[in-house]
Amino acid sequence: MSTHDEATLNTNYLTATKGWKSWAFTLDHKRIGLMYLVFVLAAFLAGGIFALLVRTELMSHGPTIVSGPTYNKLFTLHGAIMVFLFIIPSIPASLGNFILPIQLGAKDVAFPKLNLLSFYVYLCGATLTLLSIAHGSVDTGWTFYTPYSLQDPEAATKVLYMTLGVFVLGFSSILTGLNFLVSIHKLRAPGLTWTRLPLFIWGMYATSIMQVLATPVLAITLLMLVFERVFGLGIFDPKLGGDPILFQHFFWFYSHPAVYIMIVPGMAVVSELFATFSRRVIFGYFAVAMSSLGLALVGFIVWAHHMFTSGMSEFANMLFSALTFLVAIPSGVKVFNWTATLYKGSISFAPPMLYALAFLFLFTIGGLTGLFLGTLNTDIHLHDTYFVVAHFHYVMMGGTVIGFIGGLLYWWPKMTGKMYHFGGATVGAWLTFIGFNVTFLSQFVLGSRGMPRRYYDYLPEFESLHRVSTFGAYILASGLFTTAGVLIHSLAKGRAAGRNPWGSVALEWKTQTPPVFQNFEQTPIITKGPYDYHLASDEELVEDLYAPDAAE
Amino acid sequence: MSSPSDATAHDAHPHEHPSYVQHHFDTAAQQYDTAKLGMWVFIATEILMFGGLFVAYALMKAREPDVFIAGHHYLNKEMGALNTVVLLFSSLTAALAVRSSQLGKRNETSAWLVTTILCACVFLVVKYFEYSHKIEEGLLPGRYFGHPFFDMSAAPAFHEALPSRANMFFGLYFIMTGLHGLHVLIGMGILSWVLLRNIRGEFSAEYFTAVDLGALYWHLVDLVWIYLFPLLYLIG
Ligand SMILES: [Cu+2]
Numbered sequence: 001m002s003t004h005d006e007a008t009l010n011t012n013y014l015t016a017t018k019g020w021k022s023w024a025f026t027l028d029h030k031r032i033g034l035m036y037l038v039f040v041l042a043a044f045l046a047g048g049i050f051a052l053l054v055r056t057e058l059m060s061h062g063p064t065i066v067s068g069p070t071y072n073k074l075f076t077l078h079g080a081i082m083v084f085l086f087i088i089p090s091i092p093a094s095l096g097n098f099i100l101p102i103q104l105g106a107k108d109v110a111f112p113k114l115n116l117l118s119f120y121v122y123l124c125g126a127t128l129t130l131l132s133i134a135h136g137s138v139d140t141g142w143t144f145y146t147p148y149s150l151q152d153p154e155a156a157t158k159v160l161y162m163t164l165g166v167f168v169l170g171f172s173s174i175l176t177g178l179n180f181l182v183s184i185h186k187l188r189a190p191g192l193t194w195t196r197l198p199l200f201i202w203g204m205y206a207t208s209i210m211q212v213l214a215t216p217v218l219a220i221t222l223l224m225l226v227f228e229r230v231f232g233l234g235i236f237d238p239k240l241g242g243d244p245i246l247f248q249h250f251f252w253f254y255s256h257p258a259v260y261i262m263i264v265p266g267m268a269v270v271s272e273l274f275a276t277f278s279r280r281v282i283f284g285y286f287a288v289a290m291s292s293l294g295l296a297l298v299g300f301i302v303w304a305h306h307m308f309t310s311g312m313s314e315f316a317n318m319l320f321s322a323l324t325f326l327v328a329i330p331s332g333v334k335v336f337n338w339t340a341t342l343y344k345g346s347i348s349f350a351p352p353m354l355y356a357l358a359f360l361f362l363f364t365i366g367g368l369t370g371l372f373l374g375t376l377n378t379d380i381h382l383h384d385t386y387f388v389v390a391h392f393h394y395v396m397m398g399g400t401v402i403g404f405i406g407g408l409l410y411w412w413p414k415m416t417g418k419m420y421h422f423g424g425a426t427v428g429a430w431l432t433f434i435g436f437n438v439t440f441l442s443q444f445v446l447g448s449r450g451m452p453r454r455y456y457d458y459l460p461e462f463e464s465l466h467r468v469s470t471f472g473a474y475i476l477a478s479g480l481f482t483t484a485g486v487l488i489h490s491l492a493k494g495r496a497a498g499r500n501p502w503g504s505v506a507l508e509w510k511t512q513t514p515p516v517f518q519n520f521e522q523t524p525i526i527t528k529g530p531y532d533y534h535l536a537s538d539e540e541l542v543e544d545l546y547a548p549d550a551a552e
Numbered sequence: 553m554s555s556p557s558d559a560t561a562h563d564a565h566p567h568e569h570p571s572y573v574q575h576h577f578d579t580a581a582q583q584y585d586t587a588k589l590g591m592w593v594f595i596a597t598e599i600l601m602f603g604g605l606f607v608a609y610a611l612m613k614a615r616e617p618d619v620f621i622a623g624h625h626y627l628n629k630e631m632g633a634l635n636t637v638v639l640l641f642s643s644l645t646a647a648l649a650v651r652s653s654q655l656g657k658r659n660e661t662s663a664w665l666v667t668t669i670l671c672a673c674v675f676l677v678v679k680y681f682e683y684s685h686k687i688e689e690g691l692l693p694g695r696y697f698g699h700p701f702f703d704m705s706a707a708p709a710f711h712e713a714l715p716s717r718a719n720m721f722f723g724l725y726f727i728m729t730g731l732h733g734l735h736v737l738i739g740m741g742i743l744s745w746v747l748l749r750n751i752r753g754e755f756s757a758e759y760f761t762a763v764d765l766g767a768l769y770w771h772l773v774d775l776v777w778i779y780l781f782p783l784l785y786l787i788g
Pocket of ligand 1: 255256259302303305306
């Protein structure tokens with residue numbers, strides 16, 4: 001870093017240094033964030049294509065486009081790719097990498113080399129996953145439950161590649177979390193006290209804690225699974241005297257917090273969006289900040305609610321059911337405070353805000369339907385049905401992915417220096433929102449009527465709702481492709497964006513667009529909170545959508 | 553080590569600080585604190601990772617105590633105890649390396665680092681003898697249990713005193729000590745790199761972060777073994 005001269009450090013980061021090596025070996029968090037973004041979006045596309053294939057197969061009763069075993073592989077790949085290659089790294093590693101140091105007023109993350117390492121570790125993990133697909137792919141579901149993942153002797157190499165891939169991806173996630181955690185503690189600009197931290201940072205902080213504490217347990221679980229597979233250890237495999245429920249405990253000890261590793265960043269993003277597009281301080285700022293930590297904490301003590309029908313003791317079932325209801329408290333705090341932020345706010349419906357509002361709507365449905373599943377007696381009926389599928393898609397996609405796209409549209413001008421077409425983005429947002437609800441509302445109904453998840457075929461009476469869901473998926477896809485098209489178009493033809501397109505008072509909008517190599521020419525000194533619109537001068541609130549010298 | 557002047561926010565000349573302070577830090581103290589916190593967080597992840605194994609161990613031990621008792625008689629307590637002493641001593645020498653580095657005594661630091669690395673070698677040599685004995689005896693994990701040298705073609709040679717589930721005990725033994733042994737190797741690599749940098753004269757009484765963190769990591773390696781030794785060797 002110190003090899004760069006003053007002039008380079010204060011040049012637009014996209015053009016400060018040139019050549020492929022300046023990207024491949026960059027230590028700049030902004031470039032690493034962009035590289036992550038490219039691969040994360042590629043994973044989203046791949047996972048999305050698998051989803052469309054799954055939905056197309058389910059359009060009609062009986063075999064439609066693929067065979068049963070292929071179908072099993074398709075939904076496994078959809079789940080594994082979406083969770084491990086897309087959603088978990090999506091917001092932290094791409095948007096977070098880019099924005100977090102700037103919001104801290106820092107020049108970079110705490111450990112830039114680890115940051116680059118985490119990117120390459122991610123690529124290694126992705127490669128191992130691809131190798132597994134090349135060998136014919138796995139059909140275990142994304143959870144790798146034993147004994148499914150141990151049974152088929154012919155699937156050995158594929159399962160090993162996939163498990164090792166996820167194992168390696170875990171390290172990438174740990175490195176990102178570690179980097180953010182330390183950066184937030186040690187690299188805050190002068191005056192940036194804990195109570196002046198943007199809520200995006202608070203969300204990243206809670207996420208990092210979970211990444212750092214939960215992911216190692218996944219790593220060791222997968223390692224034991226590999227040993228079980230290779231040596232026949234007898235810990236998880238019931239045939240050898242092992243305990244398959246133990247695997248489920250281990251798996252969900254990571255994977256429940258992982259759900260919050262996914263959703264808390266989405267919440268973190270929309271907190272920024274609500275403030276900026278309502279021109280108001282976030283109502284109950286401190287409560288919202290603490291609720292992120294609350295989710296991180298509660299996230300570690302509810303894992304077994306995924307196992308109510310697995311054969312745990314009645315006492316354990318009751319305990320985990322009761323604990324699970326605690327989740328509603330921090331979630332409720334957030335939803336109520338966001339809503340209160342909107343009240344008497346000066347709301348604008350710019351494209352990112354449409355996603356924030358969609359998040360509020362969809363996450364609320366996702367959260368409330370979680371109560372049905374956390375309650376023992378209803379869960380016995382709904383477990384492993386489409387109700388569960390719909391529930392977690394409302395949280396994972398309606399929450400995290402919608403938050404991710406909202407954040408992407410929000411920070412896009414800062415990241416790329418280009419402004420996109422509002423009309424196109426608005427159409428994309430509406431198609432996504434409508435398509436999403438059509439796809440998954442119908443799945444709530446299917447599930448409550450007893451349609452089991454992961455099945456290749458179904459009874460004829462379920463066909464009409466499956467059709468509705470599949471057509472919803474197509475609308476959803478058209479919305480996402482529209483948004484992608486709008487963004488790609490902006491790169492090629494978009495007008496140069498201004499310094500502060502949304503008239504936000506947050507720190508990241510005070511630096512150039514795109515930011516200079518070292519983020520700020522001079523280290524900023526923070527004197528007020530991130531949402532203090534009531535203290536802002538008129539000049540600060542001007543929306544300079546386009547750069548003043550941008551010729552048409 | 554940090555004068556108030558170089559901590560000012562509007563320092564327009566970020567290159568005025570010492571060469572070992574990276575560009576994105578304001579002061580040497582900030583850089584040191586950051587690195588140290590990073591290492592502590594990393595150690596937390598390591599403990600969580602080993603924690604998973606310890607949980608698996610505890611559950612299996614609670615359910616099948618006889619298997620563990622029977623199995624542990626086949627572990628060599630003397631060698632385990634020797635290794636415990638070696639690792640404890642190496643933790644001391646690692647701490648002494650940090651101390652002498654803080655005092656700016658370069659040669660002394662090198663000597664303590666070399667001692668620590670040698671202790672690690674002794675540990676691995678002892679481990680090698682333990683492992684090769686187990687492999688000869690067929691005290692191996694899972695389906696290889698009773699098959700000396702992992703040779704599945706030969707007729708199985710079981711120890712009569714051992715229940716068949718001892719294969720799970722030896723599986724746990726190999727995973728736990730194997731993962732720990734891997735950490736010893738990594739620790740040796742880190743300490744060697746620190747030694748190399750020390751010989752090159754990169755450290756001083758003002759800047760000794762890598763020595764400090766290397767030693768911190770080494771203490772973790774020691775700590776894990778302190779739990780592994782009684783849990784595996786001394787449960788009878
Ligand atoms: Cu859960």
